[in-house]
Amino acid sequence: MKSWGVSVASAACTAAAAAAARSLGDDDEEKKMAARKPSESEEDFPKLTAEERECLAGVDSSLFGFQRLHEDGARTKALLLKAIRCYDAYILKSEGKVEPEVFCQLGHFNLLLDNYPKALSAYQRYYSLQSDYWKNAAFLYGLGMVYFHYNAFQWAIKAFQEVLYIDPSFSRAKEIHLRLGLMFKVNTDYDLSLKHFQLALIDSTPCTLSKAEIHFHIAHLYEIQKKYRAAKEAYESLLQTENLPVQVKATTLQQLGWMHHTVEQLGDKANKDSYAIQCLQKSLETDPDSGQSWYFLGRCYSSIGKVQDAFISYRQSIDKSEASADTWCSIGVLYQQQNQPMDALQAYICAVQLDHSHAAAWMDLGTLYESCNQPQDAIKCYINATCSKSCSNVTALTARIKCLQAQLCNLQQGSLQSKSKMLPSIEEAWSLPIPAELTSRQGALNTAQQQAGKCSSAW
Numbered sequence: 001m002k003s004w005g006v007s008v009a010s011a012a013c014t015a016a017a018a019a020a021a022r023s024l025g026d027d028d029e030e031k032k033m034a035a036r037k038p039s040e041s042e043e044d045f046p047k048l049t050a051e052e053r054e055c056l057a058g059v060d061s062s063l064f065g066f067q068r069l070h071e072d073g074a075r076t077k078a079l080l081l082k083a084i085r086c087y088d089a090y091i092l093k094s095e096g097k098v099e100p101e102v103f104c105q106l107g108h109f110n111l112l113l114d115n116y117p118k119a120l121s122a123y124q125r126y127y128s129l130q131s132d133y134w135k136n137a138a139f140l141y142g143l144g145m146v147y148f149h150y151n152a153f154q155w156a157i158k159a160f161q162e163v164l165y166i167d168p169s170f171s172r173a174k175e176i177h178l179r180l181g182l183m184f185k186v187n188t189d190y191d192l193s194l195k196h197f198q199l200a201l202i203d204s205t206p207c208t209l210s211k212a213e214i215h216f217h218i219a220h221l222y223e224i225q226k227k228y229r230a231a232k233e234a235y236e237s238l239l240q241t242e243n244l245p246v247q248v249k250a251t252t253l254q255q256l257g258w259m260h261h262t263v264e265q266l267g268d269k270a271n272k273d274s275y276a277i278q279c280l281q282k283s284l285e286t287d288p289d290s291g292q293s294w295y296f297l298g299r300c301y302s303s304i305g306k307v308q309d310a311f312i313s314y315r316q317s318i319d320k321s322e323a324s325a326d327t328w329c330s331i332g333v334l335y336q337q338q339n340q341p342m343d344a345l346q347a348y349i350c351a352v353q354l355d356h357s358h359a360a361a362w363m364d365l366g367t368l369y370e371s372c373n374q375p376q377d378a379i380k381c382y383i384n385a386t387c388s389k390s391c392s393n394v395t396a397l398t399a400r401i402k403c404l405q406a407q408l409c410n411l412q413q414g415s416l417q418s419k420s421k422m423l424p425s426i427e428e429a430w431s432l433p434i435p436a437e438l439t440s441r442q443g444a445l446n447t448a449q450q451q452a453g454k455c456s457s458a459w
Contacts, residue, residue, distance in 0.1 A: 048086050056083055060108045061142030062172050065208045067112060080109045100130040104139050111142050120146045137167040141176070153183045174203035181217065190225050194218065212241055212248045220255065228263050232256070250287035253279045258296045261303070276300050291321025295330070302334055310334055325355035329364060336368055341423060344368055349429050352384070359388035363397065365426075372422040375404045380426050 048056070056079070067076060087106045091098050107122035123143045127133050134140070144159030160176045170176070177200040184193035197218050201211060219234030235256040239249065257279030260272045267275075280297040284290060298313030311334065317327045332347035345368060351361035366381030382401050386394050424432065 048083065052079060052082070055079060056105070059105075059112070060138040061111055061145060062138060062170075064111055064142070064145055065175070066206065077113065080113055084109050084113075098129075100126050100133075103129065104136065107142055107146075108138070111145060116146050116149050120150075134162065135166065137163050137170050140166075141170070141172060144176075144179075148179055148183070153187060157183055171205070174200050174205045174207045177203065178207055178209055178214065181214075185217065185221060185224075190221055194221055197221070210245060210248070212238065212244055215241075216248055216252055219252070223255070223259060228259065228266055231259065232266065235259075246286055250283045250290060250293070253283035253286065254290065254293045254296065257283060257293075257300075261296070261300050273300055273304050289320050291317045291319075291324060291327070294320060295324065295327045298327070299330060302330065307334060307338065323354050325351040325358045325361060328354065329358060329361040332361065332364055332368075336364070341368060341372055345423050345429055346432065349432065353430075356384075357388040357390065359385045359391035362388065363391075369423065369426075370404075374421055374423060374425070375408060377423075377426045379404050379408075 059080070084106065087102055087109070091102065091106075103122045103126040107119045107126060110116075110119035110122060119142065123139065123146065126139060127143075130136070140159045140163045144156045144163065147153075147156035147159060157180060160180055163170050163176060164173060177196040181193045181196035181200060184190070184196065197214055200207065200209075200214055215234070215238050219231050219238060222228075222231035222234055235252050238244070238252050239256075244252075257276040260266050260279065261276040263272075266272055277297065277300050280293055280300065283293045284297065287293065294313050294317035298310045298317060301307075301310035301313055311331075314327050314331050314334070317324060321327075328347050328351035332344045332351065335341075335344035335347055345365070348361050348365040348368065351358050352365070355361070362381045362385035366378040366385065369375070369378035369381060379401055382397050382404075385391050386397050386401075391397070423429070
């Protein structure tokens with residue numbers, strides 16, 4: 001893309017939209033077609049009434065996220081769909097001679113309907129035709145929203161920053177600060193992220209996130225920067241907020257509980273685990289359908305030796321979020337600790353069927369095979385673990401693989417791995433059905449087995 005220009009006043013988008021809509025109205029269209037003999041397709045050419053054109057004149061990207069077209073805006077949705085048909089037909093009949101504003105408005109309409117591919121295409125056409133596109137704040141904002149949807153953060157950030165540059169009083173400045181905060185957070189630019197979240201907080205205009213949700217993101221910023229004391233205070237302060245939205249409360253308690261379970265500096269283990277379990281239980285009282293909170297609670301119970309409570313929590317997690325490789329991996333660990341290798345094997349297999357790149361499950365499965373004196377299968381599992389981008393100890397695993405391979409080379413074939421194996425080989429285990437007793441819901445089995453067919457084995 002070209003470099004976007006210098007600061008000027010925002011273009012009069014509404015006036016441009018009105019001009020574009022008028023070009024598609026009854027009167028103008030009839031004049032254009034009067035000189036030609038109307039064909040059947042021309043007679044069917046969709047037209048916008050004067051009232052519809054007037055309604056569309058005020059429609060642009062700034063309405064995105066603030067009109068619930070799928071719930072209570074059926075009339076507006078129908079108008080947008082009709083306008084798109086009109087614009088598309090007009091473009092087809094214009095033989096390339098189309099005002100740039102038509103494409104800009106077409107981008108807005110498609111954006112409001114969540115049709116991101118068509119919105120991007122229309123915005124790109126406007127960009128290529130309109131030399132001073134950089135003056136149009138609504139265009140840049142809509143383009144930024146499309147880029148944000150596609151996680152093209154570099155371009156979204158550039159578009160949003162340019163909106164603020166050319167029009168500091170843009171009606172959706174708060175929404176821009178919010179999304180810049182989210183993107184800089186993902187990009188690990190935490191100082192800029194915090195700056196934009198704070199700018200969003202002091203702006204009193206409407207926004208798609210509540211103040212409580214923005215406060216949650218600020219608390220989470222502290223946590224991921226390992227400023228755990230500040231994060232703890234921010235989370236606990238947020239929980240004191242009156243009329244805190246249910247989902248924000250549940251997520252805050254979930255995060256606070258898990259942080260206490262995983263962070264050593266927040267106290268001694270007994271007190272941390274007790275507080276973590278208390279937070280997670282309160283989170284589940286608020287949102288009992290959270291598979292993630294059930295999983296975290298299972299991990300907490302497992303760490304203090306409450307095996308039965310851990311199993312119950314893990315099964316609840318599977319009920320609420322079936323395709324959870326983390327949960328199945330943790331179930332495998334629990335079975336392995338209870339000296340139930342076959343059950344552990346089947347749980348690990350379920351984990352890697354759901355997520356073929358789950359490094360922890362592959363490593364645990366390799367350890368299980370080693371403990372059962374099946375080094376060839378262990379090697380295959382360790383190799384799969386090292387192929388995962390999430391593997392954090394490739395060097396140690398590579399050394400272990402070489403050690404096992406050397407053992408196999410120095411001994412006669414079959415002396416280490418006899419025909420009477422304790423566990424099925426990895427190839428055999430991959431095709432075994434997951435027993436129903438490992439889960440309380442048949443759907444989880446179906447999900448895992450469907451995923452298994454999509455995974456390509458690496459042995």
